[in-house]
Amino acid sequence: MNLPEQVTIYEVGARDGLQNEKTAIPVEVKAEFIGRLADAGLTAIEATSFVHPKWVPQLADADELMAELERRPGVNYPVLVPNERGMGRALAAGVGEIAIFASATEAFARKNLNRSMDEQYAMFEPVVSRALAEGMRVRVYLSMAFGDPWEGDVPIPQAVAAGKRLLEMGCYQLSLGDTIGVGTAGHVQELIAAFGDPSALAVHFHDTYGQALANTLAALQAGVTTVDASAGGLGGCPYAKSATGNLATEDLVWMLDGLGIRHGVSLDSLVETSTWMAGHLGRPSPSRVVTARSNS
Template identity: 75%
Template sequence: MGSREVGLPETVGASGLPDRVTIWEVGARDGLQNESSVVPVGVKLEFLDRLADAGLTVLEATSFVRPEWVPQLADAEELLAGLARRPGVSYPVLVPNERGLDRALAAGVRHVAIFASATETFARRNLNRSLDEQFAMFEPVVARARAEGLDVRGYVSMCFGDPWEGAVPREQVIGVGKRLLDMGCSQLSLGDTIGVATPGQVTALLAGFDDVGALAVHFHDTYGQALANTLAALQAGVRTVDSSAGGLGGCPYAESATGNLATEDLVWMLDGLGVEHGVDLDALADTSAWLAGVLGRPSPSRVVRALRG
């Protein structure tokens, strides 16, 4: 890929936005788990190291799911054993159940996440549980993790639309989310798994939660709405945004899905709005361009393509 010096957007602030946003980088887990071939653990370790060099302080590293479910992340123990952990950088991992938590604890993990569904169909397809039964699976995981002093994040998928059920009632999403928070999750990440949300939906859903400060958002860009939805979330008081370096990742439920919100695209918008985030866009764009070369295809991020050709 070519390269040119990174320019920065003109900063013009807007009212009603947080002073600072935490970027929860999911590329190494949510991004790479969707690759058709397994990425070598050495590449993953360099990726995580370069992301930390770029100033990202939350790097979701891997997932302790069964290897036959997600073979791309079967190297979780090896990756964590080789990880050069940085002071001030958190490396959360996804754990689906108590066995996953056992593996995370053995690996010295201090921050875990669970992955719930806002809909009945996806709960059954993804977790082999009903909407209500999923909580019985998560309760001992959260209780044990908290007893061990771990921080626990709760993901909620299909918050804005489900490929089998269509539109998802907001009250249903709020009910699932509040149960996870009451269970002991310190943060709730609301996911637009198939990328169908629009800003009005985002504003309406967030208004149903008592403490927006405990919420994060996780948007896919299937219909080109991820940045608009993120801005709506920031205006509603959200201060943590999930994104994936270079726009890595995709949605297996929609053929037109273009993956996660790209971290570079998010950083460009935040820079233009004068919202602090601590990330070096130049170093981040270099990292995503490097990884795109390793993967053998252009980066989906529009900012990476604009800056790195």
């Protein structure tokens, strides 16, 4: 099936997963959540975002969380940074990696960043330059890489041009975001092939149409070896109402185990962690594997 021997799971539950939750989660619960994810074997755990609290109230405690977090050896705790002010906060928090969040479409750039597509690059360039000068690694999300609720299907050349421009700034990895979950396996493989070399690519799927796992398999077959996922399937996007939950980390691990692909994560620990977090959120986990394991 032309599959990789090993896959890196980039865990986004603590940031992308919780950012849209209406229930206020105490900072100590978030810190324990991240600690449990590390104990389960995850080595890349996006911890929070240094965005203005007005826009994402759930993450208003980012500075406090990073101060309280017990950072484990061998585990990376990147943070999302929207602008130069956020970059300053990231430096003060002593993080080793940041992520920036760009758009493949004009409409979403204006909705999410209040910038045109060209203006978003100008906004990110000093952030990336400063991070690299400080010895940080920079990852970039390309949202709406497959479809946009205002513009419809996103042409592949448009997504590729945006992604390559971001990589040329010095970002080490580009995560292709199916923000509203409209991608299909064929589209995934076409888009990845259009980049030529998949080594700097990751994928970030939402399960709106039930295609997240199929799309992940297609991406693995196309040469991608980093997959974003959210423990318990938590998440959405505060600026795109049609964006439902992320690919559940447990569902991804179940599939990878079935394919014999190494990933280093304990499924039992993940299920236990997501069940614990669901209790704090007051509702069951949307992950199919968590549901199945909880009822077995």
